[in-house]
Amino acid sequence: MADPLLCVTGLYKNYLENVPVLKDVSFNIESGEYVAIMGHSGSGKSTLMNILGCLDTATAGHYYLEGRDTAALSSDELALLRNRLIGFVFQGFNLLPRSSILDNIALPLLYSGKSKVERREKATVMLTRVGLAQFGDRRPNQLSGGQQQRVAIARALVTDPKLILADEPTGNLDTQTGDEIMKIFQDLNEDQNITIILVTHEDDIAAHAKRLIRVVDGQIASDQAS
Amino acid sequence: MIIGALLGEGWAAMRANRMRTLLTMLGMVFGVGSVIMMLAIGQGAQLMVNESIASMGSNLFIVLSGSTSAGGLRQGSGTVPTLTLDDAQAIGELTEIASVAPNLPNNAQLIYASNNWSTQVLGTTPAFFDVREWPVVSGEAFKDSDVRSATRVLLMGQTVVRNLFGDENPVGKMVRVKNSPFLVLGILAAKGQSLDGRDQDDTVFVPITTAQRQLFGNQFPGMVRSIMVKAKSAEVMAKAEQGMTELLKIRHRIHIGQENDFSVRNLAAVAQAAASTTEAMSTMLGAIASVSLLVGGIGIMNIMLVSVTERIREIGIRMAIGARTRDILLQFLFEAVMISLAGSFIGAVLGVACAYFFSQYNDTLVVVTLSSVFLSFGVAAAVGVFFGFYPARKAANLKPIEALRYQ
Ligand SMILES: Nc1ncnc2c1ncn2[C@@H]1O[C@H](COP(=O)(O)OP(=O)(O)OP(=O)(O)O)[C@@H](O)[C@H]1O
Ligand SMILES: [Mg+2]
Secondary structure, X not given: OOOOOEEEEEXXXXXXXXXXXXXXXXXXXXXXXXXXXXXXXXXXXXXXXXXXXXXXXXXXXXEEEOOEEHHHOOHHHHHHHHHHOEEEEOOOOOOOOOOOHHHHHHHHHHHOOOOHHHHHHHXXXXXXXXXXXXXXXOOHHHOOHHHHHHHHHHHHHOOOOOEEEEEOOOOOOXXXXXXXXXXXXXXXXXXXOOEEEEEOOOHHHHOOOOEEXXXXXXXXXXXXXX | OHHHHHHHHHHHHHHHOHHXXXXXXXXXXXXXXXXXXXXXXXXHHHHHHHHHHHHHOOOEXXXXXXXXXXXXXXXXXXXXXXXXXXXXXXXXXXXXXXEEEEEEEEEEEEEEOOEEEEEEXXXXXXXXXXXXXXXXXXXXXXXXXXXXXXXXXXXXXXXXXXXXXXXXXXXXXXXXXXXXXXXXXXXXOOOOEOOOOOEOOOEEEEEHHHHHHHHXXXXXXXXXXXEEEEEOOHHHHHHHHHHHHHHHHHHOOOOOOOOOOEEEEEHHHHHHHHHHHHHHHXXXXXXXXXXXHHHHHHHHHHHHHHHHHHOHXXXXXXXXXXXXXXXXXXXXXXXXXXXXXHHHHHHHHHHHHHHHHHXXXXXXXXXXXXXXXXXHHHHHHHHHXXXXXXHHHHHHOOOHHHHHHOO
16 A cells, blocks of 8 residues: 555654653544544644644654655755645735735745746636635735635645645634635545645534544544544 | 746845835945945046156156255255256266256246236256157257257246137247246147146246346356256166266265265156055055945845844745745845845945046046946945845744744
8 A cells, every 4th residue: 555645653742851742643644634633722733733744843753744754854855845745724824914915825836946927827826716816916914814814725725735734724714704714625625635634623613524633732532533 | 037036025025125225225335335436536546646657757867956054054955056057967978877957947927918927937958858758749849059048938838828828829929037038939748747746737948047047047157956867777777876976976075974965866766656655545545445335234234134033934934835945045145135236236326426526526537447346346246145144044044833933
């Protein structure tokens, strides 16, 4: 059988010495899965997501992405992985405030070395797909929270990643807008077979996922299909 | 093409903080502007000195009369006339000497029609124009026969012509010098400034005997103030100096241990000293100005550090979506270099303009060379890279997660 998309074995993370935030975390995620991660505040969900996104490194244990040990990769190789393989959707949107919506969406393509024409074309396609075609020239702060999150999703998708990491993507949104965002994720997973890992506090958001991992005090308490 | 895009990002950042960008650029504006202006002034001064040196003639000595001691009271050079026409003739007979020209300068009022002009009247011999390499451009020079018979003729420098005759041609006209009529024989070529800044064209020349006997008659017949001496070549300068000194000591009966009543000056050495002084001055001007370039560079570094700190989250976002260390480094480096180059461009324009106005206002020579403009541009770009590198590296070395979490 081929390598799973993600493979985490015996992962530890200490911010401070001898205070592990993640303790012996192990799981596999196959390509095309839709996983929700739940847990109390401070249980280590974001810490785990940051490691899965190659933004941070584990203190001990291994994290294999497409079969490659991420600990052995250089910072530039990790940057390449983030660029090609992973799309991030953050709770706080994390758009560049001074750039236009279209430029924000096109930015990952700049770091993939795509031409200006190609960047604009793909960004425009993505913008249309999230239903914001008429807002391309605006700045992020001229959009509503839900619209900004859709821009962030468009940016995450513009490089055709295999994996979307979303840390509380609906945390700053009302229920209805949150549902719209969740609908987008659902379509991505079902129509394009994109793997999605989602952190949330809300049961009805988690219910969209096909698998639920519960984290308690930095350890996996349960891992089951939902 | 990513380079082009990163330049665009730098430009966008510059525009986003217009006021700050302008203030940062100001350091480079003044730095480059002052370097260009100072180099222009220095090079202008050097050019003027070189022209003066060239106008002096080559392999020249000047023998000055004076200083005698009378009862312990020593007079300065030229105060007591100790040199004579016979001394000049004797020097001319030395083997190393090409030609000699005795000088007797004084001031007099010249009158032509309703114009009058006070100027220097220099009594000399026809050899003078050869020694000083100073051609007659109109009319002709006076001859040895004029010297022998002390005729009332004169040659005019360009400044005197302008002030006394305006557009009229003076050759063949009569002017009054100290109320005696003199015939204008010819006009000399323009010579420009001397090393001490005097206008050499503000002079008229008369046969030395005429000056001695008819204009500035005095108690010492045959006396001259100084003698211009031209050696045959640069190689015999030292020997010529020694020969002249020996000769004059004997002729003036100066005993061993007694002070000379004349002095011999090697003008090539004087010129050399003047040239190296102006060169030192222009180097110093440039050096002082480059300090401001340095200060401008530090200003850039300062602002870039602020800019990096302000944009740590932005850097984190860029890293999360795939920016490599190099991409972040180049982005901030380009921004620094662009600020520096834009500042240098404005500085270069201002520097050239200021140099131009300076030359107009002060009537001095100012030379802006292309190489000085390129030099300061190159230095400015280097300053941008050098002082931009530290902040850029600081940005590029941030850890993605730490940058993203930064508040
Ligand atoms: N940079 C850090 N330095 C030190 N401790 C940290 C750091 N980041 C997180 N922690 C600690 O690690 C623990 C886990 O934090 P984490 O952000 O992963 O929690 P979380 O599960 O995402 O919580 P929430 O649901 O509130 O987002 C917390 O106790 C937190 O205080
Ligand atoms: Mg969290």
